[in-house]
Amino acid sequence: MEEHRRFTYAIGDVQGCFDDLLRLLDMLDYDPAQDRLWFAGDLVNRGPNSLELLRFVRTLNNSAISVLGNHDLYLLAAAAGAAKIRDKDTIAEILEAPDCEELLFWLRHQPLLHQDSTLGYAMVHAGLPPQWGLEQAARCAHEIEAVLQNFDYEDFFAHMCGEKPLQWREDLKGWERLRFIVNCFTQLRYCDRDGRLDLAGERRNASGKKRSMPWFLVPKRASKGVRILFGHWAKLDDKPPKKQRVYPLDTGCANGGRFTAFRLEDARYFRVRCKNEAVPWRSKSGT
Numbered sequence: 001m002e003e004h005r006r007f008t009y010a011i012g013d014v015q016g017c018f019d020d021l022l023r024l025l026d027m028l029d030y031d032p033a034q035d036r037l038w039f040a041g042d043l044v045n046r047g048p049n050s051l052e053l054l055r056f057v058r059t060l061n062n063s064a065i066s067v068l069g070n071h072d073l074y075l076l077a078a079a080a081g082a083a084k085i086r087d088k089d090t091i092a093e094i095l096e097a098p099d100c101e102e103l104l105f106w107l108r109h110q111p112l113l114h115q116d117s118t119l120g121y122a123m124v125h126a127g128l129p130p131q132w133g134l135e136q137a138a139r140c141a142h143e144i145e146a147v148l149q150n151f152d153y154e155d156f157f158a159h160m161c162g163e164k165p166l167q168w169r170e171d172l173k174g175w176e177r178l179r180f181i182v183n184c185f186t187q188l189r190y191c192d193r194d195g196r197l198d199l200a201g202e203r204r205n206a207s208g209k210k211r212s213m214p215w216f217l218v219p220k221r222a223s224k225g226v227r228i229l230f231g232h233w234a235k236l237d238d239k240p241p242k243k244q245r246v247y248p249l250d251t252g253c254a255n256g257g258r259f260t261a262f263r264l265e266d267a268r269y270f271r272v273r274c275k276n277e278a279v280p281w282r283s284k285s286g287t
Contacts, residue, residue, distance in 0.1 A: 005034075144185070
């Protein structure tokens, strides 16, 4: 029998689709004793089993890493009383679970950016503004992580709503600075050539410099030399050109799409068709 090689798999937005994750891991012949899993964020919400999914990933300990996505932060905000749970959300079971505090503590200690210089990849949930190279992005991620891991982290969620400021400046301070950083890591899809965020994609048809484009297509972006894995964009129409060195992972599992894994060692994609029933709504913005 051939010996199992150690592999690293980057996995797109799970969003509570625990059964589909298990089917994907079975297809991969996943061995938790040897293989590593990188989750691109949004572990929870929308799918039918966010609680068991969160418990499972937590038990993987050092064999798994998950960057924080917007739905993960939404769960933390709801727990802090800064966000109201909506009818379409599927996170109430987590907040009512006996191990809720332990799960949220673990979630708060996950990064916004993960990188492995040996494998030559970095991973974020959404994107990076064009002004940030990898070192700058790592410094900004650490700023948010330090706040989330502090004892008074709940104050963070009272100030995070909103799209402004739209453009990075090194002299940004306080909540404005943190809000810009977290919007990039967990919400970004479009921005213009100058790096002004267009979180809703409203300026895609504008003219001249105001026209927005996918963050990875901005000319001369500082992170262009880095291979970046990302989720958050199930409705990404076209696969990014190979020269951009970016690898999308979100293929809409919770909305009845597919579930995607990417093997870093040989740059190979694996997908399964999701069997969980789609939630009875569709996001107009694709968030």
